[in-house]
Amino acid sequence: MDEIKKGNLFSIAGLENVRISIGEIVEEEKEWEPMGPHPMPRIATLRDWDFKLLNRYKPFYAPVCDMCCLCTYGKCDLTGNKKGACGIRMDAQQGRIVLLACLVGCSAHCGHGRHLLHDMIKKFGRDVPIDFGPEVDIEAPLTRLVCGIKPKTIGDYDKVFSYIEEQIVQLADALHTGQEGSYMDFESKALHMGMLDSLNKEAADIIQIACYGMPTSLPGGGPDVPLVDVGIGTIDTNKPVIIVIGHNVPPAADIGVYLTENELDDKVELGGICCTSIDTTRVYKKAKIASALGRQLRVIRAGIADVIVIDEQCIRADILELCQKVHSPLIATNDKAMHGLVDRTDDDPDKIVDDLVSGRVPGVVILEPDQVGEVAVRTALQMDKKRRSLKFILSDDEFKYYVNDCILCGGCTLACPAGLHIGEANQSAATGSIKPLADLFDLCVGCGRCEQVCKKHIPIVDVITKAAYPQLKEEKGRMRIGRGPIWDSEIREVGAPLVLGTIPGIIAPIGCGNYPNGTKDAWLIVKEFAERNYIVTLTGCMAIDCALWKDEEGKTLYEQHHGGFGGGGVLNIGSCVSNAHIHDAAIKVASIFAGRNLRGNYEEIADYILTRVGACGVAWGAMSQKAASIASGFNRLGVPAVVGPHSAKYRRAFLGRADLKEDWKLIDATDGSEVYVEPGPQHLLVACETVEEALPMMAKLCFRPSDTDRGRSGKLTHYIDLNLKYLNTYPPDWHLFVRTASDIPIATRNALLKKLEDEHGWEIDWKMKKIKEGPIRGYDPSFNPTNLERLIRGKK
Amino acid sequence: MEIPFDVANIPGPEMGEVVSPEVIGSYISNAERPLLVVGSEILRDDFFIKIAIEIGKKGIPIAATGHSIRGFVGTEYADNVMYYNLHDLTNCLRDPNWAGLDGKGNYDFVIFFGILYYYASQMLSCIKNFATDPLIRAVSIDRYYHPNARMSFTNITPRREEEYRDMLKRLVKSIRGRQK
Numbered sequence: 001m002d003e004i005k006k007g008n009l010f011s012i013a014g015l016e017n018v019r020i021s022i023g024e025i026v027e028e029e030k031e032w033e034p035m036g037p038h039p040m041p042r043i044a045t046l047r048d049w050d051f052k053l054l055n056r057y058k059p060f061y062a063p064v065c066d067m068c069c070l071c072t073y074g075k076c077d078l079t080g081n082k083k084g085a086c087g088i089r090m091d092a093q094q095g096r097i098v099l100l101a102c103l104v105g106c107s108a109h110c111g112h113g114r115h116l117l118h119d120m121i122k123k124f125g126r127d128v129p130i131d132f133g134p135e136v137d138i139e140a141p142l143t144r145l146v147c148g149i150k151p152k153t154i155g156d157y158d159k160v161f162s163y164i165e166e167q168i169v170q171l172a173d174a175l176h177t178g179q180e181g182s183y184m185d186f187e188s189k190a191l192h193m194g195m196l197d198s199l200n201k202e203a204a205d206i207i208q209i210a211c212y213g214m215p216t217s218l219p220g221g222g223p224d225v226p227l228v229d230v231g232i233g234t235i236d237t238n239k240p241v242i243i244v245i246g247h248n249v250p251p252a253a254d255i256g257v258y259l260t261e262n263e264l265d266d267k268v269e270l271g272g273i274c275c276t277s278i279d280t281t282r283v284y285k286k287a288k289i290a291s292a293l294g295r296q297l298r299v300i301r302a303g304i305a306d307v308i309v310i311d312e313q314c315i316r317a318d319i320l321e322l323c324q325k326v327h328s329p330l331i332a333t334n335d336k337a338m339h340g341l342v343d344r345t346d347d348d349p350d351k352i353v354d355d356l357v358s359g360r361v362p363g364v365v366i367l368e369p370d371q372v373g374e375v376a377v378r379t380a381l382q383m384d385k386k387r388r389s390l391k392f393i394l395s396d397d398e399f400k401y402y403v404n405d406c407i408l409c410g411g412c413t414l415a416c417p418a419g420l421h422i423g424e425a426n427q428s429a430a431t432g433s434i435k436p437l438a439d440l441f442d443l444c445v446g447c448g449r450c451e452q453v454c455k456k457h458i459p460i461v462d463v464i465t466k467a468a469y470p471q472l473k474e475e476k477g478r479m480r481i482g483r484g485p486i487w488d489s490e491i492r493e494v495g496a497p498l499v500l501g502t503i504p505g506i507i508a509p510i511g512c513g514n515y516p517n518g519t520k521d522a523w524l525i526v527k528e529f530a531e532r533n534y535i536v537t538l539t540g541c542m543a544i545d546c547a548l549w550k551d552e553e554g555k556t557l558y559e560q561h562h563g564g565f566g567g568g569g570v571l572n573i574g575s576c577v578s579n580a581h582i583h584d585a586a587i588k589v590a591s592i593f594a595g596r597n598l599r600g601n602y603e604e605i606a607d608y609i610l611t612r613v614g615a616c617g618v619a620w621g622a623m624s625q626k627a628a629s630i631a632s633g634f635n636r637l638g639v640p641a642v643v644g645p646h647s648a649k650y651r652r653a654f655l656g657r658a659d660l661k662e663d664w665k666l667i668d669a670t671d672g673s674e675v676y677v678e679p680g681p682q683h684l685l686v687a688c689e690t691v692e693e694a695l696p697m698m699a700k701l702c703f704r705p706s707d708t709d710r711g712r713s714g715k716l717t718h719y720i721d722l723n724l725k726y727l728n729t730y731p732p733d734w735h736l737f738v739r740t741a742s743d744i745p746i747a748t749r750n751a752l753l754k755k756l757e758d759e760h761g762w763e764i765d766w767k768m769k770k771i772k773e774g775p776i777r778g779y780d781p782s783f784n785p786t787n788l789e790r791l792i793r794g795k796k
Numbered sequence: 797m798e799i800p801f802d803v804a805n806i807p808g809p810e811m812g813e814v815v816s817p818e819v820i821g822s823y824i825s826n827a828e829r830p831l832l833v834v835g836s837e838i839l840r841d842d843f844f845i846k847i848a849i850e851i852g853k854k855g856i857p858i859a860a861t862g863h864s865i866r867g868f869v870g871t872e873y874a875d876n877v878m879y880y881n882l883h884d885l886t887n888c889l890r891d892p893n894w895a896g897l898d899g900k901g902n903y904d905f906v907i908f909f910g911i912l913y914y915y916a917s918q919m920l921s922c923i924k925n926f927a928t929d930p931l932i933r934a935v936s937i938d939r940y941y942h943p944n945a946r947m948s949f950t951n952i953t954p955r956r957e958e959e960y961r962d963m964l965k966r967l968v969k970s971i972r973g974r975q976k
């Protein structure tokens with residue numbers, strides 16, 4: 001209100017919107033919870049919280065480019081933290097680029113969500129109820145938390161998106177030359193963008209769940225969702241094949257409807273790549289998941305698709321060219337990715353199909369999802385006949401020719417983002433052993449950069465695919481379909497064990513497939529933590545990739561482990577937008593287990609999660625701008641994330657300094673006293689070089705200052721054990737997490753107490769088996785940790 | 797111009813110089829507080845662990861990043877090597893007040909060895925851009941040209957592996973031993 005008095009026109013315009021919506025909310029929502037302090041926060045509203053995080057987890061920058069070329073003053077050389085002509089320093093410029101990445105990522109989810117809302121309102125009306133069955137009372141934790149709204153129908157999401165859209169524009173404004181100059185403020189804005197992104201995702205998933213009846217807590221949902229086929233080998237190429245690619249499910253859903261209504265569901269294969277495929281399996285039972293993002297180029301090149309349908313995000317920009325090479329007609333269904341094709345929305349399906357099948361056009365745009373099914377299916381049926389005799393996998397002779405033609409120049413290796421030694425593998429294939437070449441298949445991220453530089457014009461991707469073809473045909477996994485929200489009843493069951501630490505933590509593998517060492521790492525991460533009784537919640541490409549690998553009995557991890565939100569569970573939550581339910585689970589712990597109010601109360605809940613909920617995300621192959629905004633959203637909510645080595649190219653990390661005592665000062669909310677705690681979680685965003693390093697790091701980032709001694713001893717057991725297993729040694733910092741003897745696992749207590757005495761100089765009372773001196777702090781079961789002064793209940 | 801190992805990795809006006817092992821050896825010898833940072837790629841052959849240990853024995857402390865620490869466990873040198881996450885370590889290096897592995901302060905010369913190329917490149921970029929006062933020189937002794945390093949070897953293909961191993965031996969030879 002103050003800002004209106006100041007007469008700042010710009011602020012008035014911004015504030016008016018907020019006032020109107022708050023007015024509506026207060027009017028409509030009297031019945032559920034008192035409004036918290038921060039409904040629909042603006043850029044600066046949660047800045048204090050951000051600065052608390054950023055002062056502990058200082059932004060770390062590793063520029064990818066030492067220059068800036070965003071305005072005509074430039075290019076400017078910022079090397080060595082120099083300033084550009086506009087006065088911006090290298091560190092702020094890095095924050096700016098991070099904000100830009102988050103802007104793009106957040107806009108993708110927001111654009112997707114808004115698009116979905118338009119389509120769904122058109123199809124089903126505004127009044128589709130948001131009701132996820134008897135087990136899910138808190139239907140939209142992030143919407144409640146950020147907006148102060150309890151959405152009742154999908155129409156309520158109009159105002160949620162309006163809020164997000166306004167904030168995105170304000171944040172984008174800050175990127176202009178001559179705006180923000182502080183890297184801390186750029187990061188606060190990036191965190192704000194991340195929070196908006198998490199809200200986007202929740203909104204999008206809730207809308208599609210509500211409209212399509214995707215699994216929730218009704219029978220057959222939650223832990224009991226069915227399994228589906230995953231892998232290129234599961235696609236039956238004896239039938240016409242439709243491949244859908246992207247993230248926005250309505251066109252694919254329409255294909256499913258058309259197949260079912262025309263009794264073609266056993267006659268035509270509907271498979272997908274990336275998140276659309278995950279969401280298609282939530283609406284159409286017979287859908288299959290051909291692959292995650294990393295196999296996109298190779299699935300298309302393999303020529304298995306009689307038609308390819310794209311919607312939005314993570315589609316190759318050269319998709320049309322690729323489709324043309326294998327005679328797969330392309331149907332683009334989203335105005336954000338039209339690839340130069342003619343818009344044939346509302347045109348006669350007979351004509352469109354005829355044009356596609358005859359090859360008169362390589363593809364079409366159809367922007368009405370409900371018109372896609374018929375065209376895609378009829379085209380596939382006819383193309384199947386035309387394409388049946390075509391072969392796209394190299395013949396033995398072609399393969400031999402190419403591997404022999406390689407001159408070992410090494411150009412491909414320099415072009416390859418993974419630095420793969422392709423020439424040497426070619427040489428080995430030429431002299432009899434194709435294994436090195438076949439082994440490259442899973443390490444290759446399928447980008448195609450190598451082929452462009454090969455002086456001998458060797459189709460390297462095809463050569464690798466040919467070498468790996470026998471194993472590729474056998475790539476047949478199983479995974480649970482995306483289950484969506486975690487049930488309130490499940491939270492009630494695990495709330496205490498999670499906060500008290502007897503379930504050691506939640507591990508959330510999410511995101512893209514730009515792995516440093518192939519898909520097997522995704523499997524190993526899930527296996528290692530599920531077997532240790534962590535709750536493993538997956539979304540997106542990692543959910544798919546981990547299902548490609550099996551144990552000796554031929555079972556995937558989804559088949560070995562239950563799908564409930566409890567210790568040892570392996571849960572496919574769903575597509576990228578579904579990963580909001582992982583935020584939601586943490587938020588619900590605070591609400592259901594600890595009775596904290598959610599409404600407009602982001603800061604308090606984030607503080608709760610940071611100090612109490614031992615959750616750690618892992619985006620081992622993070623690639624996209626969406627992954628940048630997703631991670632920022634997790635981070636602002638107090639959830640740390642481990643990323644793979646490619647993610648060092650995101651430029652920024654949030655790293656805590658275990659050696660700086662002052663950084664680890666918390667408040668005991670009970671009496672306001674200051675307490676120096678152990679560094680838990682030590683980092684908010686950190687890259688590891690290899691999976692062997694990442695596994696113990698994830699266990700470490702599950703420590704929380706609120707752990708009980710029993711909980712701490714469980715976490716410590718896994719932290720030490722994973723270090724011994726993968727690094728062959730004790731972690732150098734394990735002692736920092738010991739507060740009292742009972743924090744140490746009983747089985748190894750004596751030996752570890754001895755190590756504390758010998759190696760760290762701690763004083764041990766051996767008679768009482770107690771620690772007399774050494775730890776950062778003692779264990780106080782009544783400690784009520786917070787970072788927020790306003791939560792202090794009474795003064796000492 | 798030298799081609800970066802990842803060909804598009806051209807950071808800007810300041811690109812590292814390609815130098816011989818002896819030049820790097822002499823810089824290491826003259827540095828006040830050098831630090832060897834090794835990564836998981838040294839595990840590809842015991843030879844590289846031995847090289848790291850030989851450098852260590854010249855009085856240069858070793859930070860083992862990734863899961864490279866495995867290579868030192870069980871060797872006679874195990875106690876002199878400390879695990880560090882590379883992000884965490886680089887974050888410390890950019891702080892002039894960091895106490896170092898031994899509590900005696902930060903370093904002035906950092907040698908990267910056996911670290912995954914693109915991760916190493918980013919950390920070298922951080923050091924180049926932000927560890928400037930006092931200046932930390934970071935160099936690479938990997939078989940890649942690293943433009944973000946102050947000094948680096950050239951790209952060495954697997955065919956020239958023996959040549960690379962010789963370069964490492966020459967490097968070790970050229971480092972003057974110091975008191976630990």
Ligand code: SF4
Binds near residue numbers: 070
């Ligand atoms: S925005 Fe600033 S740093 Fe970038 S080119 Fe313009 S003047 Fe230079």
Ligand code: SF4
Binds near residue numbers: 416420422443445
């Ligand atoms: S397609 Fe595979 S082998 Fe070729 S450059 Fe990309 S990752 Fe490397």
Ligand code: SF4
Binds near residue numbers: 405411426458
């Ligand atoms: S670029 Fe072509 S010729 Fe050169 S090594 Fe690679 S595959 Fe062989």
